[in-house]
Amino acid sequence: MLSDVMEDYLKAIYQLQRETDDRIKTSEIAEELDVTSPTVTSMLDKLEDRELVDREKYRGVTLTDEGETVALEIVRHHRLLEAYLTEHLDYDWSEVHAEADRLEHHISEDFEARVADALGEPEVDPHGSPIPSADLEPPTRPEGKSIAEFEEGTVVTVAEVADRDPEVLSYLAEHGVEPGVELEIIEIAPFGMVTARSSEADDPVSLPESVASHVWVAAPAEPEA
Amino acid sequence: MLSDVMEDYLKAIYQLQRETDDRIKTSEIAEELDVTSPTVTSMLDKLEDRELVDREKYRGVTLTDEGETVALEIVRHHRLLEAYLTEHLDYDWSEVHAEADRLEHHISEDFEARVADALGEPEVDPHGSPIPSADLEPPTRPEGKSIAEFEEGTVVTVAEVADRDPEVLSYLAEHGVEPGVELEIIEIAPFGMVTARSSEADDPVSLPESVASHVWVAAPAEPEA
DNA sequence: TGCCGAGTTTAGACGGGTCTAACCCTAAAG
DNA sequence: CTTTAGGGTTAGACCCGTCTAAACTCGGCA
Numbered sequence: 001m002l003s004d005v006m007e008d009y010l011k012a013i014y015q016l017q018r019e020t021d022d023r024i025k026t027s028e029i030a031e032e033l034d035v036t037s038p039t040v041t042s043m044l045d046k047l048e049d050r051e052l053v054d055r056e057k058y059r060g061v062t063l064t065d066e067g068e069t070v071a072l073e074i075v076r077h078h079r080l081l082e083a084y085l086t087e088h089l090d091y092d093w094s095e096v097h098a099e100a101d102r103l104e105h106h107i108s109e110d111f112e113a114r115v116a117d118a119l120g121e122p123e124v125d126p127h128g129s130p131i132p133s134a135d136l137e138p139p140t141r142p143e144g145k146s147i148a149e150f151e152e153g154t155v156v157t158v159a160e161v162a163d164r165d166p167e168v169l170s171y172l173a174e175h176g177v178e179p180g181v182e183l184e185i186i187e188i189a190p191f192g193m194v195t196a197r198s199s200e201a202d203d204p205v206s207l208p209e210s211v212a213s214h215v216w217v218a219a220p221a222e223p224e225a
Numbered sequence: 226m227l228s229d230v231m232e233d234y235l236k237a238i239y240q241l242q243r244e245t246d247d248r249i250k251t252s253e254i255a256e257e258l259d260v261t262s263p264t265v266t267s268m269l270d271k272l273e274d275r276e277l278v279d280r281e282k283y284r285g286v287t288l289t290d291e292g293e294t295v296a297l298e299i300v301r302h303h304r305l306l307e308a309y310l311t312e313h314l315d316y317d318w319s320e321v322h323a324e325a326d327r328l329e330h331h332i333s334e335d336f337e338a339r340v341a342d343a344l345g346e347p348e349v350d351p352h353g354s355p356i357p358s359a360d361l362e363p364p365t366r367p368e369g370k371s372i373a374e375f376e377e378g379t380v381v382t383v384a385e386v387a388d389r390d391p392e393v394l395s396y397l398a399e400h401g402v403e404p405g406v407e408l409e410i411i412e413i414a415p416f417g418m419v420t421a422r423s424s425e426a427d428d429p430v431s432l433p434e435s436v437a438s439h440v441w442v443a444a445p446a447e448p449e450a
Numbered sequence: 451t452g453c454c455g456a457g458t459t460t461a462g463a464c465g466g467g468t469c470t471a472a473c474c475c476t477a478a479a480g
Numbered sequence: 481c482t483t484t485a486g487g488g489t490t491a492g493a494c495c496c497g498t499c500t501a502a503a504c505t506c507g508g509c510a
Contacts, residue, residue, distance in 0.1 A: 003496075003497085005496085005497065025458090026457075026458060026459085027456095027457065027458080035497090035498070035499090036498080036499065036500080037457075037458065037459085038458085038459070038460080038461095038498085038499075038500080038501095039497070039499070040458095041458065041459055041460085042459090042460095042496095042497080042498085043497075043498095046496090046497095057458080057459075057505090058457085058458055058459080058504090058506065059506085088313070088343075089336070089340070089343060090339060091339070095335075098333075099332075099333055099335070099336055102332075102333070103328065103332070105331075106327045106330075106331050107324075107327075107328070108323075108324055108327070110320075110324070111314070111324055114314045114316070118314060228467085230467065250487085250488085251487075251488055251489085252486095252488080260467090260468075260469095261468080261469065262487075262488065262489080263468085263469075263470080263488085263489070263491095264467070264469070265488090266488065266489055267466095267467080267468085267489090267490095268467080268468095271466090271467095282475090282488080282489080283474095283475055283476065283487085283488055283489080284476085284488095
């Protein structure tokens, strides 16, 4: 049996791996989980003993297949919960993350199945993030780009908003930046700030690079304009 | 902040207190929580430090008002969850206990409020047990008797089935013993076994004293027959 | 090639929750 | 009033997850 904390580490490594595609360093995990580096090192020892991570001392870790499966299970729980809370308990898009973070470790397989069923086996959560399937096969990374990578003047459709900060999410929602909306990229400043107009809002919104890079657009099936 | 484990102890003490109305002894708590006596003693030290229990060494504990409030909060969570799982996620009456036991420590005030709202502020859970109100005032103990305390031939209405064992609950449900049904007491054997016929089942059912004592009947408002 | 700094790991401590073994108190029986 | 059995508490150990302080490694730069 794995502890909640171990699950958190595996999930963190998984998510960092999705972002960087490289070995994950101690300090990155420490940052992500808000603990010190030695704490991470000792946990990595334990995860290595259980063959949940591959490790090279001083050079970071990657998940083993088994570790990845565990991480996917937790991510599935998390995203199903987010979807359920918004659909059936009237939570706002921006509020669900913290609640799901606490609950994700404590639901049974049975609960997971019932929630998935109640939602009709959804494929994405309210932020547009893909929900791992019940078989926990590693999803192929969907192609996609952040809105910061487009030319000024382009109109794109938001697929995913990968931020977790509720304040940021509220702000984005207020300014019409949510999965599904169309965004016209108005300006990309030299320091990375993106200004865009949403189909759902009157005024344009400006987002610093750190936020804009979390707003993703699905790679279009090359609509031969 | 209280740990999950502390909450479990407070809840256990609360529930034992409902049953026995006396100081609760170390060994009773140990039994309830499936832990050894020294473990309970050391936990009681901590709860006493925090003024959540009143203690007399060698003679057991009672909850302080503050301890009772915490216990009521947990019980409220538990019973709301049980109600929600049966009403909205299609759980069976007999299955909800374990799931609620895990979740009860991890839901926010907000979640609690939304669940209560979705259910319409229910007053009892699926087992007929009263759900503490949101203000966490200690409920006055409802009058009531177990079916073992009636004369043979009496017809009673089941108000609460206070067992927690899913196997026992399944068995009872199969034989028509659930909150709301009418039960005709057919026989009370000298060793305490109760045989009764449910309005919801064809054949009578016999219950050993240990089970029968958990099947409660609300004290009727003395219907002057 | 050798040094240096950033980042990682080791060493050692601590609080939480649990255990077993040993000791001690309480209350009931004589 | 004394004994004793049963149960409660103390003592001491262990694992978990965390920390700080100190030692070490890697890789870039002189």
